Amino acid sequence: MREDRPQSILTHLVELRSRIIKVALALAVGSIVAFFFANQLTAVLERPYYEANPENNLVSLEAGEQLGVLMRVAFFGSLILGSPVIFYQLWAFISPALTHRERKWVVPLVAVFVLLFVGGVLFGYTLLPQALRVLLNIFPDVQSDLRIGPYYSFVIRLLLAFGVTFQFPVFLFGAAAAGVVSSRQLAVGRRWAVLVIVIAAAVITPTGDPITLAAMTIPLYLLYEVTLLAVKYLLRK
Numbered sequence: 001m002r003e004d005r006p007q008s009i010l011t012h013l014v015e016l017r018s019r020i021i022k023v024a025l026a027l028a029v030g031s032i033v034a035f036f037f038a039n040q041l042t043a044v045l046e047r048p049y050y051e052a053n054p055e056n057n058l059v060s061l062e063a064g065e066q067l068g069v070l071m072r073v074a075f076f077g078s079l080i081l082g083s084p085v086i087f088y089q090l091w092a093f094i095s096p097a098l099t100h101r102e103r104k105w106v107v108p109l110v111a112v113f114v115l116l117f118v119g120g121v122l123f124g125y126t127l128l129p130q131a132l133r134v135l136l137n138i139f140p141d142v143q144s145d146l147r148i149g150p151y152y153s154f155v156i157r158l159l160l161a162f163g164v165t166f167q168f169p170v171f172l173f174g175a176a177a178a179g180v181v182s183s184r185q186l187a188v189g190r191r192w193a194v195l196v197i198v199i200a201a202a203v204i205t206p207t208g209d210p211i212t213l214a215a216m217t218i219p220l221y222l223l224y225e226v227t228l229l230a231v232k233y234l235l236r237k
């Protein structure tokens with residue numbers, strides 16, 4: 001028994017290394033693809049700034065600042081393009097610990113992970129012009145020529161935050177599948193869910209204006225209700 005345990009741990013470590021290598025390869029390929037389409041990606045990511053602040057420009061004040069932006073854009077693109085591989089490798093590493101019945105959920109859950117992640121990023125992108133409009137006009141007399149490096153850091157962090165936040169229905173569904181919560185508990189706990197969602201939206205959104213806060217809160221609550229229905233009907237079936 002003592003000999004089998006180290007062997008089991010070693011097997012898991014080898015499996016983990018294999019999954020990490022595959023994720024790294026997916027990110028590398030995604031970065032290369034994103035690098036070749038860097039001009040298109042930067043145009044898309046800069047559009048919200050020029051919509052919110054058409055009279056000003058993005059400026060570069062350091063020699064390596066534009067190269068840093070290019071690396072961030074390539075990495076951001078690799079996360080979007082490689083998300084199916086990343087989520088699949090995560091679930092493939094976990095799947096040996098699941099039963100045959102539970103493994104049937106792997107492919108659907110990976111698909112939902114990817115859709116929610118990309119959907120969250122796209123939704124955050126639609127909020128960017130409004131958020132920037134509020135942030136850049138707090139002091140109307142200040143000229144808002146932003147540095148390109150901090151701007152891209154802000155935008156990419158915000159979009160990734162939306163993508164990650166939109167994953168919560170999967171974890172909620174997983175908790176219900178594991179018997180931690182039931183559809184009845186989720187229905188009764190709607191008020192607490194609303195409170196938690198509002199707090200999370202206030203932390204994630206960069207502005208404190210009610211429009212942006214509501215735009216974040218409403219889809220998250222709708223996702224909660226959709227998850228409640230999925231728990232109620234899919235798990236029962």
